[in-house]
Amino acid sequence: MNFNLPIVLIFSFLFLTTYSRAEKRKIFAKKVSEEIVLDGQITESFWDEAQVSSDFVQYSPRDSILAELQSEFRVAYDDKYIYIAAKMEDISSKKFIVGDLKRDFRGGSIDYMSFTFDTFQDETNGYMFGLSPFGVQREALLSNGGEGSYSMGGGGSGGISWFNINWNTKWFSEVKLYEGYWIAEFKIPFNSIRYKEGSKVWNFNSYRGNSKINENSVWTIIPLGYSVANLSMTGEIEFEYPLKKSSQNLVLIPYVSGSGIRNKVSLPKRDFNFDAGLDFKMALSSSLNLDLTFNPDFSQVEVDEQRTNLTRFELFLPEKREFFTDNADLFSNLGSRESRPMFTRRIGIARDSTTSQYVQNPIIYGAKLSGKLSEDLRIGVLNMQTSKLSNSGIPSYNYGMAVLEKNVLKNSSISSFIINKQSLFNDESKDYAHELDEFNRVIGFESKLQSNNTRFISQLYYHQSLEKDNKANSNSYGINASYEKRNYETNIYFYGVGENFNPEVGFVPRKDYLFLSPSFQYKFIPENSSINTHGPGIDYEFYRNKLNGLTDYDIDIDYNFRFKSSAYLVLKTNLIYTKLLYDFDPSRSDGIALAANSDYNYTNYTFYFRSSERKLFSLRLNGKAGKFFNGNIKNIGGTINYKAPPFLNVELGSQYNNLVFPSPYSSADFFSLDSKIDISFSKDLFLSTYLQYNNQLDNINLNARFQWRFQPLSDMFLVYTDNYYAENPLFMNLKNRSFAFKVNYWINI
Numbered sequence: 231m232n233f234n235l236p237i238v239l240i241f242s243f244l245f246l247t248t249y250s251r252a253e254k255r256k257i258f259a260k261k262v263s264e265e266i267v268l269d270g271q272i273t274e275s276f277w278d279e280a281q282v283s284s285d286f287v288q289y290s291p292r293d294s295i296l297a298e299l300q301s302e303f304r305v306a307y308d309d310k311y312i313y314i315a316a317k318m319e320d321i322s323s324k325k326f327i328v329g330d331l332k333r334d335f336r337g338g339s340i341d342y343m344s345f346t347f348d349t350f351q352d353e354t355n356g357y358m359f360g361l362s363p364f365g366v367q368r369e370a371l372l373s374n375g376g377e378g379s380y381s382m383g384g385g386g387s388g389g390i391s392w393f394n395i396n397w398n399t400k401w402f403s404e405v406k407l408y409e410g411y412w413i414a415e416f417k418i419p420f421n422s423i424r425y426k427e428g429s430k431v432w433n434f435n436s437y438r439g440n441s442k443i444n445e446n447s448v449w450t451i452i453p454l455g456y457s458v459a460n461l462s463m464t465g466e467i468e469f470e471y472p473l474k475k476s477s478q479n480l481v482l483i484p485y486v487s488g489s490g491i492r493n494k495v496s497l498p499k500r501d502f503n504f505d506a507g508l509d510f511k512m513a514l515s516s517s518l519n520l521d522l523t524f525n526p527d528f529s530q531v532e533v534d535e536q537r538t539n540l541t542r543f544e545l546f547l548p549e550k551r552e553f554f555t556d557n558a559d560l561f562s563n564l565g566s567r568e569s570r571p572m573f574t575r576r577i578g579i580a581r582d583s584t585t586s587q588y589v590q591n592p593i594i595y596g597a598k599l600s601g602k603l604s605e606d607l608r609i610g611v612l613n614m615q616t617s618k619l620s621n622s623g624i625p626s627y628n629y630g631m632a633v634l635e636k637n638v639l640k641n642s643s644i645s646s647f648i649i650n651k652q653s654l655f656n657d658e659s660k661d662y663a664h665e666l667d668e669f670n671r672v673i674g675f676e677s678k679l680q681s682n683n684t685r686f687i688s689q690l691y692y693h694q695s696l697e698k699d700n701k702a703n704s705n706s707y708g709i710n711a712s713y714e715k716r717n718y719e720t721n722i723y724f725y726g727v728g729e730n731f732n733p734e735v736g737f738v739p740r741k742d743y744l745f746l747s748p749s750f751q752y753k754f755i756p757e758n759s760s761i762n763t764h765g766p767g768i769d770y771e772f773y774r775n776k777l778n779g780l781t782d783y784d785i786d787i788d789y790n791f792r793f794k795s796s797a798y799l800v801l802k803t804n805l806i807y808t809k810l811l812y813d814f815d816p817s818r819s820d821g822i823a824l825a826a827n828s829d830y831n832y833t834n835y836t837f838y839f840r841s842s843e844r845k846l847f848s849l850r851l852n853g854k855a856g857k858f859f860n861g862n863i864k865n866i867g868g869t870i871n872y873k874a875p876p877f878l879n880v881e882l883g884s885q886y887n888n889l890v891f892p893s894p895y896s897s898a899d900f901f902s903l904d905s906k907i908d909i910s911f912s913k914d915l916f917l918s919t920y921l922q923y924n925n926q927l928d929n930i931n932l933n934a935r936f937q938w939r940f941q942p943l944s945d946m947f948l949v950y951t952d953n954y955y956a957e958n959p960l961f962m963n964l965k966n967r968s969f970a971f972k973v974n975y976w977i978n979i
Contacts, residue, residue, distance in 0.1 A: 255450050255465035257283045257434070259305040259312070266306075270406020270413050272315045280304035286438065286447040291762045291794040293454045297447035301343065301438050305467060307420075309474055314416040316343050318438060322409050326363050327441040327844050329871075329879030331910035333939075334368045334395045335360075339843030341441050343414050346372070346459055348433030349425035350517075350605060353461045353641030355559075356433070357423050358393075361414045364876050365405040366913060371397045373559035375641050375684055376459035392563075393459060396555035399423070400481075400942050400978060421479035424517040424601055434467035435459075441844035444795055454755070454763070455714055462641055462684050476516050480979040483509035487527045489970035509553070509974075518601035518609075523553050526593050529970040530947040533933045536924040538885055538900045540863075542814055543739035549574050557600040560610035560633055564647065564676060564691070565736075566725050568745070569706045571672045571693050572649055573737035577614050577629050591616045591624055608635040608643075618656055628654040629735060642679040648672070651734050670734040671696040687712045695732045703728030706738070717755065723747045729775075743781065747771045751790070764791045778827075781809045795842040802836045808859065816859040817889050818926065821896025824859060832857030846873050850883075861891035879908040900926045914939040923956060929965070930954040943976035 262276040284302035288295050303316035328340045335342070337360065344360030356372040374392040402417040425432070436449040437458045450465045452458055490502040507525035514520050531550045539545050549555055549562070554574040562572050578593045599611040610633040618626040633647035652669040674693035680686060688711040695704045708725025729742035751767035766789050773782035788802040808830050813823035824830075834856025841849045847870070854865040867885035872878075887900040903923040910916055915938055922931040936948040949972075953965040 255283070257281055257303075257305055257465070257467050259307050259467055259469050261470045262306045262308055262313075265308070265311075266313045266315075266415065266417055268402055268404035268415050268417060270404045270415060272304075272317070272413060272415075276306055277304055277315060280306055283449065286436075286449055287451055289437070289446040289448045289452055289458055290454065290796070291444070293452065297438075298443055298445055299440055299447075301436070301447065303345075303436060307469060310419060310421075310477065312416075312418050312420065314345055314414075314418075316414045316416075316436075318343055318412050318414070320363075320407075320411050321442050322407075324442040326875055327846070327873060328362060328364060328366075328876045329873045330908045330916070331364055331366050331876050331913045332908070332916055333366060334370075334398075335362060335366055336395075337368070337439050339441065339848070340439060342368075342439050344368075344437050345416065346376070346433075346435045346437070346461070346464065347423065347467075348372075348461045348464060349423060349429070350602065351431065351433050352606070352637050353433065353464075354637060354643060355608075356459070356461050358459060359401065359416060359418060361403050361405055361416065363405060363407060363412050363414075364913070365403065367401070367403055368395060369397060369399055369401070370395045371557065371559070372459050372461065373563065374678070375680060376461040377457050377684055377687070392457075392559065394555060394558060396550075396552055397557070398552070398943055400976065419476075419479070420473070421476040421513055424513070424519070425473060425476075426602075426605060427475045427516050428472045430469050430472045432467050432469075433461060433464040435464040444842065444844055453716055455716065455719065455753075456684065460684060462682060476513070479511070479513040481509075481511040482977040482979060483511070483974050484977075485509075485527060485972060485974035487529055487970065487972040489529055489968060491966060491968040492964075493966045495965050514599075515601075518599070518603070519557070521553065521596075521598040521600075523593075523596040526551075526553060526596065527972060529949060530935065530937075530945075530972050532918075532935070533920060533922075533931065533951065535904070536902060536922045536927055536929065536931065538887060538902055538924065538926050540816070540818060540858075540887065540889075540900075544737075546737060546739075547575065553596060553598070557598070557610065560600055560608065560635065561612055561631055564674065565693060565706065566691075566708050566710070566723070568739060569693070569708070569725065569727050569731070570737040571647070571674055571706070571733045572631060572735055574735075576735045576737075578616060591619060591627070593617075594626075606637040608637070609633070610635075615654070625653045625656045628652050631735075639679070640682050641684070642677070644675075644677045646673075646675050648674075649733065649735055668698060670732065672733045672736065685714055693731070693733070695730075697732065701730040703742075704730040704732065706731045706733075717753050719751045719753075721747075721749045742777075743773045743775045745771070745773050753790075760794055762792045762794045765789070778809060778811065780807070781811060783807045793842075796844060797842050798838075798840045800838045802838075804834050804836060804856075806833065807831050815896065816861070817891060817896045817898040818900075819896045819898045822894050824895070830859045832859065834858065834863060843871070846875075847871070858889065859891075861889060861895070861897070863890075864888040877910050879906075881906040900924075902926070925956045928956045930956050941976065945972075945974055947972045 258281045260280055264274055264276055266274055282302055282304050284300055286297040286301045288297050299319040301318045303314055306313045326341045342360045342362045344358055346356055346358045348356040354375055358370045358372060360368045371394040399422040401422055404415045406413050438447045448458060450463060452460055452463050486506045488504045493499055505527050507527055510522040512520045528551045534547050537545055565571050578591050594615045594617050596614040603609050612631040614629040616627045630650040633645055635643050635645040637643050649672040672693055672695050676691040679688045690709045693706040706727045710723045712721045724746050726744040727741050731741055747770055749769035752765040753763040754765050755763050769786040771784040774780045785805040786802055788800055791799040810824055810826050810828055812826045815821050815823040834854055836854045839851045849870055851868040865887045869881060869883035872880045883904045885902045889898045891897050905921045907919045918935045920933040932952040934950045938946045949970045951968045955963040
């Protein structure tokens with residue numbers, strides 16, 4: 231198969247279709263002098279004169295009718311705050327479905343009201359603020375036009391999602407429940423968001439999730455298949471007078487922490503540390519932020535999910551540290567899913583030269599500058615310095631990145647970046663003297679172009695790694711395009727990774743290949759049916775390299791069902807070919823390996839089912855059966871979730887893989903089990919426990935985290951963690967045990 235795409239095809243990917251639609255909905259915000267009293271009542275005198283907007287329409291299960299349960303809202307503002315009062319029609323005899331009372335709830339399965347602001351009207355970046363009926367807040371940063379990453383084939387933009395719920399800012403609210411409706415009040419400081427001084431109009435939208443009748447509704451029409459946060463399909467909010475420059479927002483977040491560990495598998499056997507540090511956030515302008523961190527501590531971050539790995543490659547695990555997730559789309563949303571030039575989990579982790587194990591490499595400081603330099607120009611600068619670990623032979627490293635993004639056309643962008651990793655501030659110790667003059671850099675260019683209505687989306691990128699001994703084929707490149715209409719979606723992804731491409735701060739699980747993946751999905755939309763949409767799809771994935779030709783393909787033929795209840799079912803046939811480029815044991819049990827250059831054709835069948843998550847009980851099931859390399863595979867797994875609103879959320883999940891291979895190759899049975907229990911004693915007091923068992927990793931992990939939010943965005947954490955060998959009697963053979971505490975305090979100056 232020839233992977234050289236015709237020039238005509240490449241340019242066709244970059245062609246942007248035009249689109250016109252009816253005049254945008256608008257709401258007028260009157261400037262007021264009376265500050266709102268947050269009491270869940272719309273009693274302030276200025277609300278009587280405010281414009282009231284309603285007539286919400288369904289987003290799902292249908293996208294063309296008025297919402298069954300209506301919502302209305304009004305907006306006002308002064309020099310410090312924007313105020314929103316919303317009233318939601320309700321069925322008081324039914325219960326709200328919510329798993330817990332934690333801030334930054336996930337919105338797919340619970341009741342809430344949210345508002346979206348595109349303050350620069352670039353249809354690319356925005357903010358979302360939401361409230362649940364229990365008064366729980368969430369806020370998020372939107373990027374990529376409020377649309378998710380490519381959903382099929384080999385696509386998927388690298389890094390953090392377009393919906394970054396890890397961003398935090400302080401704002402104020404109140405909710406009150408009444409018979410037949412509930413009221414939510416929003417009081418959002420202007421200095422908590424970035425906007426253009428003197429602006430008078432923002433793009434604006436509202437979205438409501440309603441579990442009681444399984445309805446999602448929006449203020450402006452958004453067709454099925456698009457995200458409810460889509461920034462090209464918004465209305466507008468018009469302020470009575472141009473907005474003044476926001477007051478300077480300066481935030482200090484000092485912390486103290488301590489941790490103790492008892493270790494039976496490595497040195498030191500026992501250790502205790504006490505630390506203190508500081509985070510600093512400053513708005514340099516209405517559109518530019520500076521973030522500093524000194525001696526950061528991430529002991530409160532949730533443990534990683536243990537996953538069974540049946541692939542030949544490293545698994546991707548998400549970044550959970552807040553310093554890196556804030557505004558992360560600038561730094562991490564680059565490349566493709568298998569070639570990410572920046573993967574921040576590499577920062578603060580290094581390989582011990584004496585034991586060849588990965589260890590924590592403490593971060594001394596970090597700095598991040600991000601935001602708008604002008605209406606069309608966005609900048610991101612990141613710099614992190616780690617300390618040296620002389621006992622492990624690990625030098626002190628400096629990690630840096632700079633990215634410049636320019637908006638073009640209406641809602642598209644082009645960007646360029648440089649990433650640098652270099653040994654700095656070290657002496658001439660013989661333990662790592664050979665590394666003192668080493669550096670690793672990546673430079674790159676990207677374009678993300680989309681039509682005005684976001685039906686057509688494309689991405690083009692080229693990355694080059696640079697080292698002291700520059701080698702040929704040290705590049706990565708790709709071009710992706712997607713087109714979606716109401717009844718169908720088509721995608722094509724093409725990218726390549728050179729054999730010497732080496733972004734040491736990136737994520738590149740395989741090298742030396744070209745990849746092509748076209749796909750097509752059709753959707754039938756029946757009327758008066760319990761099925762919302764259904765239809766067939768086909769997805770091709772091909773890998774090849776110059777030396778070996780075709781090395782892998784995976785042809786997926788599927789049929790998808792989406793139900794009005796929000797349940798989902800997919801049935802899939804997978805036709806797979808693999809040529810091994812090195813010896814590999816598919817049982818992942820250190821048995822006899824299949825020989826390099828051997829190849830395998832095999833077929834298996836998979837299914838995935840997810841019930842409605844807007845029920846007290848919900849279920850996810852997955853399964854696979856068929857051939858696997860020269861043997862057979864059977865997989866069954868799933869998750870059961872139970873909610874006791876709003877105080878308890880219990881989740882139990884398991885995966886079982888049975889791998890059978892002919893003699894003399896090893897067979898294997900892999901079993902994993904995880905259990906999560908979240909208890910909300912109040913909106914400020916939480917207990918989370920997480921138990922994981924994985925016999926492939928030979929590990930049992932128990933993690934318990936207590937959180938007390940004693941002030942807004944100020945917390946005390948107590949974290950207890952145990953790790954045991956899984957092959958020994960349960961909880962009888964300890965690997966390590968740790969206890970940590972952390973207290974941080976958010977101070978607005």
